[in-house]
Amino acid sequence: xxxxxxxxxxxxxxxxxxxxxxxxxxxxxxxxxxxxxxxxxxxxxxxxxxxxxxxxxxxxxxxxxxxxxxxxxxxxxxxxxxxxxxxxxxxxxxxxxxxxxxxxxxxxxxxxxxxxxxxxxxxxxxxxxxxxxxxxxxxxxxxxxxxxxxxxxxxxxxxxxxxxxxxxxxxxxxxxxxxxxxxxxxxxxxxxxxxxxxxxxxxxxxxxxxxxxxxxxxxxxxxxxxxxxxxxxxxxxxxxxxxxxxxxxxxxxxxxxxxxxxxxxxxxxxxxxxxxxxx
Amino acid sequence: xxxxxxxxxxxxxxxxxxxxxxxxxxxxxxxxxxxxxxxxxxxxxxxxxxxxxxxxxxxxxxxxxxxxxxxxxxxxxxxxxxxxxxxxxxxxxxxxxxxxxxxxxxxxxxxxxxxxxxxxxxxxxxxxxxxxxxxxxxxxxxxxxxxxxxxxxxxxxxxxxxxxxxxxxxxxxxxxxxxxxxxxxxxxxxxxxxxxxxxxxxxxxxxxxxxxxxxxxxxxxxxxxxxxxxxxxxxxxxxxxxxxxxxxxxxxxxxxxxxxxxxxxxxxxxxxxxxxxxxxxxxxxxxxxxxxxxx
Numbered sequence: 001x002x003x004x005x006x007x008x009x010x011x012x013x014x015x016x017x018x019x020x021x022x023x024x025x026x027x028x029x030x031x032x033x034x035x036x037x038x039x040x041x042x043x044x045x046x047x048x049x050x051x052x053x054x055x056x057x058x059x060x061x062x063x064x065x066x067x068x069x070x071x072x073x074x075x076x077x078x079x080x081x082x083x084x085x086x087x088x089x090x091x092x093x094x095x096x097x098x099x100x101x102x103x104x105x106x107x108x109x110x111x112x113x114x115x116x117x118x119x120x121x122x123x124x125x126x127x128x129x130x131x132x133x134x135x136x137x138x139x140x141x142x143x144x145x146x147x148x149x150x151x152x153x154x155x156x157x158x159x160x161x162x163x164x165x166x167x168x169x170x171x172x173x174x175x176x177x178x179x180x181x182x183x184x185x186x187x188x189x190x191x192x193x194x195x196x197x198x199x200x201x202x203x204x205x206x207x208x209x210x211x212x213x214x215x216x217x218x219x220x221x222x223x224x225x226x227x228x229x230x231x232x233x234x235x236x237x238x239x240x241x242x243x244x245x246x247x248x249x250x251x252x253x254x255x256x257x258x259x260x261x262x263x264x265x266x267x268x269x270x271x272x273x274x275x276x277x278x279x
Numbered sequence: 280x281x282x283x284x285x286x287x288x289x290x291x292x293x294x295x296x297x298x299x300x301x302x303x304x305x306x307x308x309x310x311x312x313x314x315x316x317x318x319x320x321x322x323x324x325x326x327x328x329x330x331x332x333x334x335x336x337x338x339x340x341x342x343x344x345x346x347x348x349x350x351x352x353x354x355x356x357x358x359x360x361x362x363x364x365x366x367x368x369x370x371x372x373x374x375x376x377x378x379x380x381x382x383x384x385x386x387x388x389x390x391x392x393x394x395x396x397x398x399x400x401x402x403x404x405x406x407x408x409x410x411x412x413x414x415x416x417x418x419x420x421x422x423x424x425x426x427x428x429x430x431x432x433x434x435x436x437x438x439x440x441x442x443x444x445x446x447x448x449x450x451x452x453x454x455x456x457x458x459x460x461x462x463x464x465x466x467x468x469x470x471x472x473x474x475x476x477x478x479x480x481x482x483x484x485x486x487x488x489x490x491x492x493x494x495x496x497x498x499x500x501x502x503x504x505x506x507x508x509x510x511x512x513x514x515x516x517x518x519x520x521x522x523x524x525x526x527x528x529x530x531x532x533x534x535x536x537x538x539x540x541x542x543x544x545x546x547x548x549x550x551x552x553x554x555x556x557x558x559x560x561x562x563x564x565x566x567x568x569x570x571x572x573x574x
């Protein structure tokens with residue numbers, strides 16, 4: 001009896017703590033949504049329910065000559081190309097590291113893991129200089145092209161997953177005369193779908209949310225991404241004191257990822273857990 | 280690790296094709312770039328006038344130029360608050376969520392949301408929340424009878440921006456810890472329960488020692504993230520003239536290279552950042568061998 005009572009009390013405390021934390025985690029999003037539906041004159045009111053509610057801010061976002069649709073399109077194209085590049089090159093490399101025996105495999109893989117720890121800023125300056133020589137600064141090429149050179153994180157994530165696929169499948173296919181490429185294409189890609197989905201989501205998220213690289217390579221509106229655009233609007237719109245429009249823009253910019261997250265929550269969460277697996 | 284298919288005949292070519300992009304990325308993208316940055320760090324170059332050798336002057340500047348020093352100190356200060364903050368809070372959240380109660384998936388979704396959305400977008404709303412005269416935070420503080428705080432003024436900006444960075448990182452940390460917690464065999468808890476251990480005894484006696492692999496991993500990830508933190512700092516602490524009230528090393532690299540065209544100095548700072556991260560990683564792996572318990 002006493003034990004159940006203790007358990008109930010503990011559960012109650014857990015709920016209260018989780019709810020309090022949940023308010024802090026969700027609060028800023030509620031505030032963003034609320035402000036984006038308020039009249040500009042009401043932008044600093046302290047109520048969560050807009051009264052009256054209006055769609056004016058969303059209309060203004062598209063009519064203010066902010067090039068919002070162009071920014072949205074740029075971010076979409078860059079993110080999708082990045083996803084394609086990473087999926088292709090990381091999957092092929094991960095398959096080689098997980099399945100194929102070749103000289104220097106261990107050393108190469110260790111090198112790849114080491115680059116995971118090197119801050120990106122170290123490679124940024126020479127890459128910028130090369131892209132400047134190639135007259136590609138100001139275009140979106142420097143933002144998505146490097147995705148086609150593979151990536152340490154993606155290769156590591158997929159290799160971890162590929163290692164869990166039973167080797168008997170490979171041996172059986174080999175006996176039937178399947179080539180390396182066929183084993184990769186017919187066995188590892190289909191069976192690796194959960195990890196591939198996780199990588200696709202992470203890559204899309206990383207590219208969509210990236211600020212530093214677009215600031216370096218495409219620093220001027222409107223020929224840039226949503227993140228740089230929003231950062232620029234902040235200085236522009238705040239000068240005019242239009243927080244409501246700014247919040248409408250922020251809301252639309254996070255919407256695609258929030259939608260993906262709600263539908264693919266499992267992949268998000270399992271992907272992170274997978275990347276944390278011990279070797 | 281020894282297992283592996285042997286490529287037969289022409290399959291060696293396929294192997295080359297499949298590994299090719301990664302090899303190019305590794306040799307040119309990663310190692311080559313690091314080497315190039317190292318070379319650049321010994322030069323003066325603005326990309327317009329000819330490049331000139333600089334000897335060690337860029338490295339001397341790292342320790343004598345007040346702006347560089349301030350950036351370094353800020354990075355350490357930021358990390359010293361951010362890393363323990365993320366590790367402790369996300370472990371605490373994960374322990375709460377690991378209890379067998381209903382509705383956990385809803386909480387998990389909510390707590391993960393900031394980790395999904397862009398820092399740029401959420402920083403905009405945090406700037407509103409932190410507003411001195413118009414912000415909701417100060418409104419509640421003053422209505423509760425407290426003094427209002429200038430959250431993003433120079434003296435408070437560091438703490439304010441660390442809080443937001445932690446807020447944005449709890450989601451991922453929580454998942455890492457949840458994975459670690461689920462791996463703890465339930466027999467341990469059952470035995471403790473039979474012995475009549477209380478919540479705190481269970482946490483410090485069982486959970487904490489057995490979750491050390493997750494603590495290690497999360498500390499590693501958080502440290503790498505802390506040294507590269509940029510987005511919230513850029514969005515929340517910029518002042519007039521493009522400077523920041525919390526200029527960390529990454530912010531300073533960007534400013535040096537792309538505002539002041541001092542690519543040599545920025546390269547030296549990038550090398551400094553990499554060396555610091557590598558030294559810290561070495562220290563962590565040393566700690567891991569001494570203190571982390573793997574089953």
